[in-house]
Amino acid sequence: MSVSVRIPTILRTYTGGNAEVSGEGATLREVLQKLDSDYPGIGARILDESGKIRRFVNVYVGQEDVRFAEGLDTAAPEGSEISIIPAVAGG
């Protein structure tokens, strides 16, 4: 499946400054694996040593926070937009 991945400012050093790159995979996990092979090192910024999404990163497939869906096993349908966003506080 071909998807687009929105890259936050602090990870754009890996993507040559690109805010959006194309990705591939049936699930979020596969998309992130492919992303890491295209842009080596970016995966370790998003996932911790045990392979889980870092606790201060939010990942969305379309409009849905993947923590509400299947986490890394969330399906990545053809043409979907994946966003990686640092967690922020406020109120």
Added chain:
Amino acid sequence: MSLDFGPAVALSCRECGTRYDLGPSFACLECFGPLEVAYDFGTVTRSHIESGPTNIWRYQALLPVPVDVAAKQNMNPGWTKLVKAGNLGRTLGIKSLHIKDDSGNPTHSFKDRVVAIAVEAARNFGFHTLSCSSTGNLAGAVTAAAARAGLDACVFIPADLEQAKIAMARVFGGRLIGIEGTYDEVNRFCSELIGDPLGDKWGFVNVNLRPYYAEGSKTLAYEIAEQLGWRLPEQIVIPIASGSQLTKIDKGFKELVALGLVEDTPYKVFGAQALGCSPVSAAYKAGHDVVQPVKPDTIAKSLAIGNPADGPYVLDIARRTGGAVEDVTDAEIVAAIKLLASTEGIFAETAGGVTVGVLKKLVENGTLDPEAETVVLNTGVGLKTLDAVSSIAEPTAVIRPSLDAFRAI
């Protein structure tokens, strides 16, 4: 550009400790962890603080602001009343109870404290526009502070907020944008805006200025300790939205101890949430150390953050200090607003109903010690959440102007 942040010397990642130069950044490049301000305090004395102005700038030496901050165009919030709540204490069976009433701030919520610090950071970085994602109170605090400081404002809120909060945010000028979505979606929108040329030279007080902004909540800890006669309270009840305020009050208490300004006495921190948005309370009760996000549904809209960024730290602090995290229903929130009003003459917004409601519940279930000195926070004013008390928003009776008619009631 020469920066002047007073005693602040660096930003430091709360997760992994990586240090960065002071700048408009908020997330660690290594691990995405939140960045915090690190200081070189030197010596700070009680008498130096006591000789300062009656607002948060009396604590300038403990904040990331320049030494001449009090002379700048700023809202000068803080030094709100610590009310000895004898009537409420007697009603609940608590021996010594105080209410830190932050509805006395310039725009009537604790948000003026954090925004005041963010304004000085925006000035330092040469930003022209002040912005935020907000559940309401923050939007008003930002537009007011921008007006005073001579900055442009553009703030973002969930479109379904209380009318009073919308009016409060609009009256000061600037742009107010309603987003069709929850606070968490507004927050996400702002995170994307910040990486876009549209948001260039904008200071988002709770995003790229967050490390500075968040420090403002420490002033609640400083004031409470000073107003108690330079002592730490034994128990404190704090509302939880993002969890930032509770985390920073704990940081403030620890700094006072480290600087020798108060004695190192134990204190217990209790967090308060509305049941309709209680991800931190749920995690606490389940014994988890991370927070599963929720979709909020509560009248306590100022606390309706379903994905609280500082939730894990709240869990750590409640457990470390021997406190707890508890939640109350919307009906209990309304009852607590009425209880506080009728015992102490303080009209709290829904967030104050949450803390007083949780205080009552914690005493009743034996979690909170009624013999220990206790402080409960009221962070906003009831006039902004009138809908919550609409059931009593009418006169007891309507009569003709005659004594007979009054006698007949």
